[in-house]
Amino acid sequence: MFDAHRPPARELLSDCVHCGFCLPTCPTYRLWGEEMDSPRGRILLMDLAEKGEIPLEGAFTEHIDNCLGCMACVTACPSGVQYDRLLEAVRPQIERNVPRPRGEQLFRGAIFALFPYKRRLRLAALPGALYQRLRRAPSVAKLVSTITATLPARLAAVESLLPPVAVREAFARLPRVTPAVGGNRRGRVALLTGCVQDVFFHRVNAATVRVLAAEGFDVVVPRDQQCCGALELHSGREAPALVRAKRTIETFEVLGVDAIVTNVAGCGSSMKEYGHLLADDPEWAERAARFSRSVRDVHEVLADALAEGPRAPRHPVRARVAYHDACHLGHAQKVRAQPRAVLASIPGVELVDLPEAELCCGSAGIYNLLHPEAAAELGERKAANVRSTQPDVVVTANPGCLLQIGKHLRGERPLLHPVQLLDASIRGVPVPQH
Amino acid sequence: MLHPTDLKELRDAVLDSSGTLGIAGAGTAADWAGPLGPVDAVLDTTGLAGIVVHNPGDMTVAVRAGTPLRQLQEELAPHHQRVSLDAARVAEGATVGGLVATGDAGPCGLAFGSMRDLVIGVTLVLADGTVARSGGHVIKNVAGYDLAKLLHGSYGTLAVIAEVVLRLHPVPEREATLAVSCSLTEAAELARAVLAGPHEAVALEWLGTTPDAGTLLVRLNGTAAAMDARLDRLRPVLPGAVDGDDRWAEHAAIVRGGPGDAVLRIGVRPSKLPGVLTALPARAITAGLGTGIATVVLDAQDVAAAHETVAAAGGTSVLRRRPAGASVSAWGPPPSALKVLRAVKQSLDPAGRLGPGRFDPWM
Amino acid sequence: MPLDGAARRAFEAVLDPQDVLSDPVRCRVYECDGLTGHRVVPELVLLPRTAEQVAAAVRVCAEHEVPFVARGAGTGLSGGALPVADGVVIGLNRLNRILEVDPVDRRAVVEPGVTNLDVTRAVAQYGLYYAPDPSSQQVCTIGGNVAENSGGAHCLKYGFTTNHVLAVEVVLPDGSTVTLGSDTGEQQGPDLRGLFLGSEGTLGIVTKVTVRLLRTPETVRTLLADFPSVAAAGEVVSDVVAAGIVPAAVEMMDALAIEAAEEAVHAGYTIGTPAALVVELDGPAEECGSTFEQVRRICEAHGCTRLHIAGSAEERAAIWRGRKAAFAAVGRISPDYFVQDGVVPRTRLAETLDRIAAMSRSAGLRVANVFHAGDGNLHPLVLYDGAAGETARAEELTSAIAELCVEMGGSLSGEHGIGTDKACSMPKMFSRDDLAVMARVRDAWDPQGICNPGKVLPTPRLCGEPGKYRPHPLEEAGVIERL
Structure with a gap:
């Protein structure tokens, strides 16, 4: 049985009319062809669990765990079922009420002891075998031997995912304030730098700051920012996620900026959810709602600026560019047109969509660490779809997707965040190779 | 009676x-x-x-x-x-x-x-x-x-x-047919071109007495207003085409056959049709190059072999005219679903009252 | 009788044991298809990966007398894939390979679990498409289309699944495999393929389908027109047909359906308009252009209040997205709904809609109408709130509407099938003898009665003993004879 703390709402469950339109967009249904690993099946399971007709342990937990949380089903659903809300309600119920096997607990513990912490990630990113890196992170060192013994496949997944990073990039920092280029500024924004993003893709953050400044924004980067809690939130670890949410609100709300900008799809979707998450908390409800309203994906900001009239001249980039919609940007935030508009503003770019565009690449937060086999199949499928369009460059706006697709594309083609391409166009420099 | x-x-x-x-x-x-x-x-x-x-x-x-x-x-x-x-x-x-x-x-x-x-x-x-x-x-x-x-x-x-x-x-406001003299093989190429275009032919039949020489007929249905323009677009696909509205009677005559003829209706994948027809000792042929359905006029003694030839190409065949007095096999090798057919017959007409002999020797 | 251990072991021997689901929680998600009002939990769910495994599984069923129900994507709206207690569900969604595409002979050979739209996607590069297009085409499978003889918006001009399937490979209820139809569709003897198509999974399981492909029309013109009344829109349909025009599609939606669809997909429909028509013409450019003008004039002559002509492929897609999402979108304006599928002769559309409106008022339930106006196939959506105890009333109204269609000289179902939903209404449309002959045909294919039992034909267990035969309205009118 679900406990009393925010179980999935009956009205939300009964929105599903069982039409099945979600099936072809669900990655796990596509992989396995089993109804219980489809949105429709999972909603039915949630419904049965909510009525107390089935236990939470066993099949229920297994099939909810198998969900990538990509929210492609939300896009596909003609009845407007809010599967995102349902999943957000159900995952914490499982975390609270279903004991996990010891190995599973340890592995999840290790992930959440590592990824939300830039300092630990930087250490982990240093050259050397991963378990060596992990050992250097003091708080996870004691778990490592257990993990390597019990979960070699998962460890290998972590290992193969993380690309080598130059020490200099891993430790680089952005200026606290970057003024708008040319004085005539459009506004003042703050940038969330992200955790994985800042360590493994610092260059994307640097490009983001340059592009925003070139388009007339003062960019503030608070030094004391920490993890926004997205990974925990999407995994049902509600309590720590809420602590991080509050801390992030506190850090940013005092800055007096027009918008809080992120270039990470996953972070954006969780920060836009703060208002809903904290709606029951009288102390935080209003602050969280105000915060969420001010969160913008970088493409939303840039597309609005484009509509007003671009400031920075673009240099042509002659390239066939495949754009992959990150699930947390396209499905969760419904930001699809804006990145395309931004890319289309670069002269010479021929934009192509991918076949099976709605299908997740398999990254899905920490899914590729918890379910490496399924994630690898989806990654290979995504890579094959990318190849079929024969692009010169592949772009996507989420570090998880960049890591996952990068792993499966095996360096065949440059793989970038869209702002990197725009940055190269504005600066008139060659397109970076990574 | x-x-x-x-x-x-x-x-x-x-x-x-x-x-x-x-x-x-x-x-x-x-x-x-x-x-x-x-x-x-x-x-x-x-x-x-x-x-x-x-x-x-x-x-x-x-x-x-x-x-x-x-x-x-x-x-x-x-x-x-x-x-x-x-x-x-x-x-x-x-x-x-x-x-x-x-x-x-x-x-x-x-x-x-x-x-x-x-x-x-x-x-x-x-x-x-x-x-x-x-x-x-x-x-x-x-x-x-x-x-x-x-x-x-x-x-x-x-x-x-x-x-x-x-x-x-x-009833369409206008029906019009273009006719081209050509061999069966040439006709198959032309038919492919017609089908690949936007012409929406309603009939696409070749007829002849030997595969080497005959006529391809292409029929369009449509509004009076648009027909001339459509024909103008179709003509370049069918070089040498002339008006063929009056040629369908010849087609029907072959399908019906005459005294002493054995007529076989066959069906194979359209692309296999020229090959199969060329292999048959036909005296006259109509070939539906879009449908894969053809009619051949044969001598009675060639029918059994013709059934085999068609079956070997994965097709279907049925006798459509039996010369008076001749003993000619009406059907080729039995289809895989014969047992279903027999079961349905058994269920609807257990005493075998209706139409004995029509599916001889299958049923 | 619950499944015995021997049958379970036999299934696990012919399939990979992990493809045999027996966990009661997992089996529960297979308890219904798109018709959620009926639910039965199967004993086992079998998820074979090949046609050979399907045949082997059916042989086990035959040997152990286990009833089986085939299932594709589970989108059916008549409960055709409702499981049988103590029986097994055979899911075919994993048989989803496209085995052959032949652009020259314009055909494709596909497994039953391939979705309808994936066929068109696979052949589009050759300028071809698969014509039947049910609204659920992105998810429904070809196997399900074969079972239901599915139609779609374009069947007025292009026909139904039965007109586009040349051959099917079928596993019969005894587990043997036969081919019905042929490479050309020609059948030696009775058209068993035609009988099988639309038999709702009661005569066997299809494992391979050869479909005919059509060339993508050179020109497609689509318009969306608003009308001050459903009657005015209906007159447009009659006039178009009377003019000898065969549109590719003519679809009508009423105010409620428009509201729901527009909220769901923002396709540019006018909220508040009493009726909207979607008319699509296709064909050679010369033909299409002049005929389209004719349709436009007919719309204007009947007081069309807004006429939107799709100016691009995107705009056309948007119009269809609105139409095709309409059913499920009604979920946004009502907690629950039943969808009906009756057909009336086109000339009696207006009269039928008036009657439905009156029935809706007296039942105190809203009815949204979305339908294929060109062929008289109605899809009234009866809106209700199960939590407010309206279910029984809604069910009554739904059945009454279906039976009204029969009374109008039409049919209980145009494309969704009889399934579980309407089996008990069959005696309203067919006499005892009609049904008895159908039962004899069924018995010839499935003498053990294990293949999707309880569907299509009424059974005393489901429907009670048949009442006294009521003459068919056409019979009363002297249109048909009965002895």
């Missing part, structure tokens, strides 16, 4: 007779398929004639099975409607029921299919006198089993067809 004039008389005729029954309409397909064995009585359906109801606004017509299609078309014509079926023997007075029972179709089957695609309802009488109906009077209908399909091509072996409901099409 039994000669019912309404459904009640039909049922009574079936109930009151005993023993085997042959079913006959206009008799235009009496020498098709397997020869009807000796029967105790022949049930003549031509008395079951006339339209039951025609709803012009719904484009449907219910008609008694013994009505000649030719006559039905005449009655529909003032409403600018028609049954889109141009089988060769319609001109000889073939009845609606007979056309269904023999699964017949003509050149415009490319666009409209065969009788199975036009029948939307049927009333039938089983050998035990049971009267049953399936389908209805609306074009779109999936309620219950479609028994009309079961009767399509049943050659009077499963039930007597009493009444048929048909879907109608508007």
Whole structure:
């Protein structure tokens, strides 16, 4: 049985009319062809669990765990079922009420002891075998031997995912304030730098700051920012996620900026959810709602600026560019047109969509660490779809997707965040190779 | 000879007779398929004639099975409607029921299919006198089993067809045919080009006496306003094409065959058709290059081998004219579903009253 | 009788044991298809990966007399894939390979679990498409289309699944495999393929389908027109048909349906308009252009209040997205709904809609109408709130509407099938003898009665003993005879 703390709402469950339109967009249904690993099946399971007709342990937990949380089903659903809300309600119920096997607990513990912490990630990113890196992170060192013994496949997944990073990039920092280029500024924004993003893709953050400044924004980067809690939130670890949410609100709300900008799809979707998450908390409800309203994906900001009239001249980039919609940007935030508009503003770019565009690449937060086999199949499928369009460059706006697709594309083609391409166009420099 | 004039008389005729029954309409397909064995009585359906109801606004017509299609078309014509079926023997007075029972179709089957695609309802009488109906009077209908399909091509072996409901099409403002002299192989290339273009031919038939020389006929249907422009666009695809509106009678004559001819209707994948036809010792050929359905005129002694040739190409074949007195196999190798056919026959006509011999030697 | 251990072991021997689901929680998600009002939990769910495994599984069923129900994507709206207690569900969604595409002979050979739209996607590169297009085409499978003889918006001109399937490979209820139809669709003897198509999974399981492909029309013109009344829109349909025009599609939606669809997909429909028509013409450019003008004039002559002509492929897609999402979108304006699928002769559309409106008022339930106006196939959506105890009333109204269609000289179902939903209404449309002959045909294919039992034909267990036969309205009108 679900406990009393925010179980999935009956009205939300009964929105599903069982039409099945979600099936072809669900990655796990596509992989396995089993109804219980489809949105429709999972909603039915949630419904049965909510009525107390089935236990939470066993099949229920297994099939909810198998969900990538990509929210492609939300896009596909003609009845407007809010599967995102349902999943957000159900995952914490499982975390609270279903004991996990010891190995599973340890592995999840290790992930959440590592990824939300830039300092630990930087250490982990240093050259050397991963378990060596992990050992250097003091708080996870004691778990490592257990993990390597019990979960070699998962460890290998972590290992193969993380690309080598130059020490200099891993430790680089952005200026606290970057003024708008040319004085005539459009506004003042703050940038969330992200955790994985800042360590493994610092260059994307640097490009983001340059592009925003070139388009007339003062960019503030608070030094004391920490993890926004997205990974925990999407995994049902509600309590720590809420602590991080509050801390992030506190850090940013005092800055007096027009918008809080992120270039990470996953972070954006969780920060836009703060208002809903904290709606029951009288102390935080209003602050969280105000915060969420001010969160913008970088493409939303840039597309609005484009509509007003671009400031920075673009240099042509002659390239066939495949754009992959990150699930947390396209499905969760419904930001699809804006990145395309931004890319289309670069002269010479021929934009192509991918076949099976709605299908997740398999990254899905920490899914590729918890379910490496399924994630690898989806990654290979995504890579094959990318190849079929024969692009010169592949772009996507989420570090998880960049890591996952990068792993499966095996360096065949440059793989970038869209702002990197725009940055190269504005600066008139060659397109970076990574 | 039994000669019912309404459904009640039909049922009574079936109930009151005993023993085997042959079913006959206009008799235009009496020498098709397997020869009807000796029967105790022949049930003549031509008395079951006339339209039951025609709803012009719904484009449907219910008609008694013994009505000649030719006559039905005449009655529909003032409403600018028609049954889109141009089988060769319609001109000889073939009845609606007979056309269904023999699964017949003509050149415009490319666009409209065969009788199975036009029948939307049927009333039938089983050998035990049971009267049953399936389908209805609306074009779109999936309620219950479609028994009309079961009767399509049943050659009077499963039930007597009493009444048929048909879907109608508007008579096109204009029909036009282009004709090109060419070999069968050339025709296949031309047909491919026509089909790959936007021309929407409703019939695409080659006819000739040997595969080396003959004529490709391409028929269009459409509005008067657009037809000339469409023909202008089609002509460059068919170099040397001339007006061919009057050539269809020749086509029908080959399909019907003449005294002493054995006629075989065959079907293979369209791309295999030229190869299969070239391998047959045909005296005349019509080849539906879009549908894969062809008619060949053969000597009686070549029929058995022709069945084998077609079967080897994965096709279907049925005898469509048996020379008087000749012993010719009507059917090729039995289909995989023969046991289903036998089970259905056993269920609907357990005493084997209807149409003995028509599926000889299969059933 | 619950499944015995021997049958379970036999299934696990012919399938990979992990493809045999027996966990009661997992089996529960297979308890219904798109018709959620009926639910039965199967004993086992089998998820074979090949046609050979399907045949082997059916042989086990035959040997152990286990009833089986085939299932594709589970989108059916008549409960055709409702499981049988103590029986097994055979899911075919994993048989989803496209085995062959032949652009020259314009055909494709596909497994039953391939979705309808994936066929068109696979052949589009050759300028071809698969014509039947049910609204659920992105998810429904070809196997399900074969079972239901599915139609779609374009069947007025292009026909139904039965007109586009040349051959099917079928596993019969005894586990043997046969082919019905042929490479050309020609059948030697009775059209068994035609009988099988639309038999709702009661005669066997399809494992391979050869479909005919059509060339993508050169020109497609689509318009969306608003009308001050459903009657006015209906007159447009009649006039178009009377003019000898066969549109590719003519669809009508009423105010409620428009509201729901527009909220769901923002396709540019006018909220508040009493009726909207979607008319699509296709064909050679010369033909299409002049005919389209004719349709436009007919719309204007009947007081069309807004006429939107799709100016691009995107705009056309948007119009269809609105139409095709309409059913499920009604979920946004009502907690629950039943969808009906009756057909009436086109000339009786207006009269039927008036009657439905009156019935809706007296039942105190809203009815949204979305339908294929060109062929008279109605899809009234009866809106209700199960939590407010309206279910029984809604069910009554739904059945009454279906039976009204029969009374109008039409049919209980145009494309969704009879399934579980309407089996008990069959005696309203067919006589005892009609049904008895259908039962004899069924018995010939499935003498053990294990293949999707309880569907299509009414059974005393489901429907009670049949009442006294009521003459068919056409019979009373002297249109059909009965003895």
